Amino acid sequence: MEPDRATGLAELAAAITRARVRGLDDVFLERRIEAAWRLDGGRVVAREVSLSEGAAVRRDGVLVSGDGLDRPVLAGLLGIADRSLPAFSPPRFAPPPSLEETLDVLPADWSGVRWRWSWAAVLAGGTAVAVARPQLAEVTSADGQRALFSWPPDRGLRFGGSEDAARASLQGGRIRALLSPAAATVLLHELFGHPLEGDILLRRGSPWCGRFGERIVPIPLSVRDDPTRGDLPGGFSADDEGVAGAARPLLVDGVLAGALADRRTALGLGVAPGNARRASVHEPPRPRISNLVATAREPLAQPPREDASVEVVALVSGTLEPASRRVLLRVRRAFSLRRGARRQMLAPFTLAGTVDALTGGLLAAAEPAASSAEPGWCAKDGEVVATGGAAPWLLLEGLEVR
Amino acid sequence: MRSPGDLLTAALHSAAEELTGKRLRFEVFARHGESVSVTLGVEGDAERRSSRQFGVGCRVSGRGSAGFGAASGSGARAGREAARIAGAAMMPAADPLPPHSLLGTTGTALRHDLPEVATLEELVGATASLVSGGRTGLTLVQARALAGVSWSALATGEGFHARATAGGAVLELLVAPPEGPWRHFHFAASALADLDPAAIAERVRETALLATRGAAPERRLADVVIAPAVAAPIVEALARFMTAPNEAARGLRVSRGWRLTDDRLGPDGLLPLQWDGEGLPARRIELVGDGRVGERLATWEQSGRLGDRPGGAIRHSYRHPPAAGPANLVVRHDHPLSQPDLVARVEDGYYVAAPAGAIRVAPAEGRFELHAAAVALRSGKPVAAHPLVELRGSFRRLLAGVLAAGDDRESFALSCAVTTPSLLVRRLEIA
Numbered sequence: 001m002e003p004d005r006a007t008g009l010a011e012l013a014a015a016i017t018r019a020r021v022r023g024l025d026d027v028f029l030e031r032r033i034e035a036a037w038r039l040d041g042g043r044v045v046a047r048e049v050s051l052s053e054g055a056a057v058r059r060d061g062v063l064v065s066g067d068g069l070d071r072p073v074l075a076g077l078l079g080i081a082d083r084s085l086p087a088f089s090p091p092r093f094a095p096p097p098s099l100e101e102t103l104d105v106l107p108a109d110w111s112g113v114r115w116r117w118s119w120a121a122v123l124a125g126g127t128a129v130a131v132a133r134p135q136l137a138e139v140t141s142a143d144g145q146r147a148l149f150s151w152p153p154d155r156g157l158r159f160g161g162s163e164d165a166a167r168a169s170l171q172g173g174r175i176r177a178l179l180s181p182a183a184a185t186v187l188l189h190e191l192f193g194h195p196l197e198g199d200i201l202l203r204r205g206s207p208w209c210g211r212f213g214e215r216i217v218p219i220p221l222s223v224r225d226d227p228t229r230g231d232l233p234g235g236f237s238a239d240d241e242g243v244a245g246a247a248r249p250l251l252v253d254g255v256l257a258g259a260l261a262d263r264r265t266a267l268g269l270g271v272a273p274g275n276a277r278r279a280s281v282h283e284p285p286r287p288r289i290s291n292l293v294a295t296a297r298e299p300l301a302q303p304p305r306e307d308a309s310v311e312v313v314a315l316v317s318g319t320l321e322p323a324s325r326r327v328l329l330r331v332r333r334a335f336s337l338r339r340g341a342r343r344q345m346l347a348p349f350t351l352a353g354t355v356d357a358l359t360g361g362l363l364a365a366a367e368p369a370a371s372s373a374e375p376g377w378c379a380k381d382g383e384v385v386a387t388g389g390a391a392p393w394l395l396l397e398g399l400e401v402r
Numbered sequence: 403m404r405s406p407g408d409l410l411t412a413a414l415h416s417a418a419e420e421l422t423g424k425r426l427r428f429e430v431f432a433r434h435g436e437s438v439s440v441t442l443g444v445e446g447d448a449e450r451r452s453s454r455q456f457g458v459g460c461r462v463s464g465r466g467s468a469g470f471g472a473a474s475g476s477g478a479r480a481g482r483e484a485a486r487i488a489g490a491a492m493m494p495a496a497d498p499l500p501p502h503s504l505l506g507t508t509g510t511a512l513r514h515d516l517p518e519v520a521t522l523e524e525l526v527g528a529t530a531s532l533v534s535g536g537r538t539g540l541t542l543v544q545a546r547a548l549a550g551v552s553w554s555a556l557a558t559g560e561g562f563h564a565r566a567t568a569g570g571a572v573l574e575l576l577v578a579p580p581e582g583p584w585r586h587f588h589f590a591a592s593a594l595a596d597l598d599p600a601a602i603a604e605r606v607r608e609t610a611l612l613a614t615r616g617a618a619p620e621r622r623l624a625d626v627v628i629a630p631a632v633a634a635p636i637v638e639a640l641a642r643f644m645t646a647p648n649e650a651a652r653g654l655r656v657s658r659g660w661r662l663t664d665d666r667l668g669p670d671g672l673l674p675l676q677w678d679g680e681g682l683p684a685r686r687i688e689l690v691g692d693g694r695v696g697e698r699l700a701t702w703e704q705s706g707r708l709g710d711r712p713g714g715a716i717r718h719s720y721r722h723p724p725a726a727g728p729a730n731l732v733v734r735h736d737h738p739l740s741q742p743d744l745v746a747r748v749e750d751g752y753y754v755a756a757p758a759g760a761i762r763v764a765p766a767e768g769r770f771e772l773h774a775a776a777v778a779l780r781s782g783k784p785v786a787a788h789p790l791v792e793l794r795g796s797f798r799r800l801l802a803g804v805l806a807a808g809d810d811r812e813s814f815a816l817s818c819a820v821t822t823p824s825l826l827v828r829r830l831e832i833a
Binding site for chain 2: 034035044045046047048049050051052053054061062063064065066067068069070072073143144202203204205282284316317319321322324328330348
């Protein structure tokens, strides 16, 4: 995440201030370039490149957005004459990398790789803040599974599948499960990410409304949202309202401690802003997760396989269903355990549990903690942003197999 | 400000200029979209948006290579950029562009007008007060209205040129009943004026209060009447399953009497088109009918490889090359029944009234599941309410299990347009 050194931004911000646009909150500028490679049997069969640029203006309570960064486009969005604005040169689109040079071998179970570079800036109150973000790498499997990384993609990523025929089915009922860091990251994203987003809290759609300061997890687990982790996909130097990126504690030693807020929801919640993200230039900034990083005080030295009946290695997806206050984890790869050892690979299944049962059922955290390609792209009301995470192994009960 | 038509023309010309003389076959697709939306929150806070999007996608082919590039921005510059990067992205590949002789258009572009933000505000305000008014105890958590119009143009280096317009409006409501889970409602129409606040509010009140308390039912296989709002995402998922380039859906048994078509010609459905994503004339594509699985949606390139008929391409946006996929799905039945007659046919089963969350699909296994509100039926009469049930099934069972359909067709703007009546389906899993 190198800081942007484009010239002309400060002059543009000053000119917009001089133009005295009525009711102006901010101006958001963005450029993106994406390259996509389609793969077949470990070789590239097609390549696509897409450039996009646009601007959004919030004025008089309306978000007005348009494609293009030309002076007429900006002036049109601001409702002022073209000549009021100076010439502005956004940074050049970064050239796409060579996939073949980045990865000497392309795994046969990869069906596609996508690279994204973006640059953004927020102009408000006469100042300009450039937003730096990590370059992204998305890898897709033949059956549509996706993994998201900061560029370059993990050359060791394998989606599996050849051993599927030998999988055993898991009986329904309650289990005690050991979640790998990748699976734990998804669970924590659903438990402490979305429900602590300011807009969900303000419309009282979160199970954590009115529970700040309460111990909700019985072990000394801490979770923070950390956009300063530029090695993870959700990183940023400043959020999409121009507030400098900073780690935000959400859970401290099991006690509910903080919320994610943009400028609007920060006012309503009485917390600091700094978590505003836009899915695109045409979407408004909303409080969103960046990278959810979990740590535990005095974790176990090794994953406690002897205390669990199932080890969950990887998930297809996690969902918090507001209607039922249940978290659903669709498991892609898991093993049954006996006497602390893996016994059988299991066929895909779904784990479900209420928010209260899952938080109360967290029994232990264990090393080694790790970052992973989960949860990746995160959708909320149809708006998709890149997120990342890191977590220790988690032992929990209260999960029901479906 | 230049008109959408001028912007499209400028983009097509600049892209063609960039590519002419390079001995390449090429196709330029440009789209200009405008949309407005208003979201009203629980505390009366409103979010208003107005958006203009413009971009160009370019496919090029020649000398055993092919490439795709796209760019957004102002008309002519976006066209030049898209053409330039498409050329730079070329690599050895078969020619994906359909022959000129297959291209054409059917029908006439309809006129669509973009409403003012104030008109959307009126609709949202009127619907909100009707839903929350009276003594129903319903609270409106969020209401969102969106209207959009798009203008598209496609041109090839061999002289084909076509234009199209599309438009529509959506109203979404999130409602909290006095007890039980919140309910989400989705209404879509070709024009904002077709969304009637009084009719919508009545529907919302009826459905939101239908199943507010009650336990989950025992897990079992049962006959279910699926309301249009629940059937629509299932139908869309079924169409995508049947579009996948595998043989899983070929030869499956289908119950007689019902048809699923990608009705690109219209007039039914929300999004009739004049041409598909590659410029082939729009036509009605029967995916299911006469007791069998019908055509598979395919692009020109797939048709050569898989033996399907082309014409099933769509453009998700200018940013992506055309792909096979449903555009305007319509479900019909040879003998539609009134809703009371449909429900009366259920001896021991459920009426699944409203979705409660997004559908989840396992494409490899050909299975779907979603949460919904339901009412248990015995001899066609309601006997118990279930605020939250899980409806599960396989596409195989669904294809063979549609016993009847209602005469209550509704349209929905999902990732494609879906128009479906209530469906009576035999033996789906409910829990």
